[in-house]
Every structure is written in structure tokens, then in C-alpha cells.
Amino acid sequence: DQQVKQNSPSLSVQEGRISILNCDYTNSMFDYFLWYKKYPAEGPTFLISISSIKDKNEDGRFTVFLNKSAKHLSLHIVPSQPGDSAVYFCAASGSSYDKVIFGPGTSLSVIP
Amino acid sequence: DVKVTQSSRYLVKRTGEKVFLECVQDMDHENMFWYRQDPGLGLRLIYFSYDVKMKEKGDIPEGYSVSREKKERFSLILESASTNQTSMYLCASSYPGTSGNFYEQFFGPGTRLTVL
Numbered sequence: 001d002q003q004v005k006q007n008s009p010s011l012s013v014q015e016g017r018i019s020i021l022n023c024d025y026t027n028s029m030f031d032y033f034l035w036y037k038k039y040p041a042e043g044p045t046f047l048i049s050i051s052s053i054k055d056k057n058e059d060g061r062f063t064v065f066l067n068k069s070a071k072h073l074s075l076h077i078v079p080s081q082p083g084d085s086a087v088y089f090c091a092a093s094g095s096s097y098d099k100v101i102f103g104p105g106t107s108l109s110v111i112p
Numbered sequence: 113d114v115k116v117t118q119s120s121r122y123l124v125k126r127t128g129e130k131v132f133l134e135c136v137q138d139m140d141h142e143n144m145f146w147y148r149q150d151p152g153l154g155l156r157l158i159y160f161s162y163d164v165k166m167k168e169k170g171d172i173p174e175g176y177s178v179s180r181e182k183k184e185r186f187s188l189i190l191e192s193a194s195t196n197q198t199s200m201y202l203c204a205s206s207y208p209g210t211s212g213n214f215y216e217q218f219f220g221p222g223t224r225l226t227v228l
Contacts, residue, residue: 004154006154009152032215034215034216036219041121041221041222042221042222043116043202043204043219043220043221043222044155044202044219045219046216046217046218049215049216089154089155093215099157099160099170100157100215100217102147102154102155102156103154104152104153104154105154
């Protein structure tokens with residue numbers, strides 16, 4: 001059973017609008033969450049992270065929100081740009097874990 | 113810039129062949145990882161290593177082995193390749209995190225392996 005879920009395999013958004021990518025997790029021991037972005041024919045690159053002691057972390061156009069009680073996090077991209085078109089992986093880990101668990105990914109298409 | 117390189121971008125092998133995938137990182141990272149990426153399944157951890165000559169099984173180690181003789185190099189070995197091992201293989205490295213966590217990982221470009 002997947003511990004990190006991304007229930008939307010794909011998402012299309014108009015350029016300039018907000019992109020919201022969602023992620024749910026089942027393990028309450030996770031206390032650190034990350035988002036990675038992956039372009040075709042390249043390896044994933046780290047985008048942004050959040051610790052469980054926070055509920056929001058912002059880096060430029062990217063903001064991650066964490067709702068621990070719902071075991072849910074989301075990545076907001078504002079404004080969306082065509083170069084943001086990629087697969088986004090949500091990932092989770094924790095102090096009692098020795099590895100990072102990745103979700104299945106969401107493919108984002110930003111339409112010019 | 114951290115650089116993680118993988119020996120091949122594309123490989124085609126036959127069933128039963130022994131396959132070696134090589135990964136090299138240039139940032140003196142202690143931790144190294146091998147994942148495979150399949151549609152709808154995300155990245156699944158095969159093996160990882162937190163030091164030279166050390167290895168730990170990930171979530172799907174069956175059919176694979178690894179070797180880490182030098183800090184910068186981590187090899188994935190398919191002892192007898194099978195068609196269900198056709199996949200994208202990704203290598204990653206990271207500094208050791210607190211409490212032994214592996215958070216921000218740096219990935220190589222991947223090797224697309226096809227087993228016929």
C-alpha cells in the first residue's frame with residue numbers, strides 16, 4: 001500500500017493561473033516533506049521542502065502547505081509558467097525513517 | 113554544482129544477461145541510492161548505501177545487487193536480467209541528514225534499460 005499518494009496523475013493549467021498539486025500520506029511518523037520536479041530525460045531535482053513543525057513554506061513562486069491533521073500537503077505555483085510543465089513528485093521522510101518515500105507523481109502541463 | 117553521472121542513458125539487453133549500471137558523484141556525498149521509476153508507481157528504492165562497502169536493501173531489492181568500493185561510485189547489478197526489469201533507473205546521492213535521514217537527494221539523468 002502506497003504511503004504517499006498523489007491522486008491526480010495529470011493537471012492542465014493556463015499560463016499565469018495558479019497550479020495546485022496535492023499529496024496525501026498515511027504514515028503519521030513522517031515529519032519532513034519534499035517536492036521534486038522532473039523533466040523528460042532528466043533526473044528529478046529538489047524543489048521545496050517543509051518540516052512538520054511548520055504549516056507553510058514559501059520560495060518565490062512556489063509555496064508548500066502542510067495540514068498534519070488531514071495528512072495532506074499541497075504545492076502551489078503562482079503564476080504558472082510553461083517552463084513549469086514537468087512531473088512533480090511528493091516525497092516524505094522522518095527521524096524514525098532511514099529512507100525517503102516518493103509518491104507516483106503528477107504531470108503538470110502549463111498551456112501558453 | 114553537484115554532479116551525479118550515470119554510465120549510460122540507454123541500454124538494451126537480452127534476458128539472462130548480467131547488467132552493470134554505474135553511478136558516480138563528485139560532491140563527496142556519503143549516501144547513495146538506486147531507484148527505478150515506473151509509470152503510476154513513482155520512484156521505488158532498490159538499494160542504498162551510507163558508506164563505502166555498506167549497503168542496505170530498499171523496497172524492491174529482489175533480482176538486484178549493488179557494490180560500493182569507492183565513496184564516489186555506486187554500481188547496480190542485475191545478475192540475470194528479466195523483462196520485468198525494463199525500467200528507468202535513477203541514481204542519487206546526498207549528505208547524511210540528522211538522525212540518519214536522507215532528505216535532499218541529487219539525482220543523475222537516469223538510464224533507460226530495456227530487456228528483450
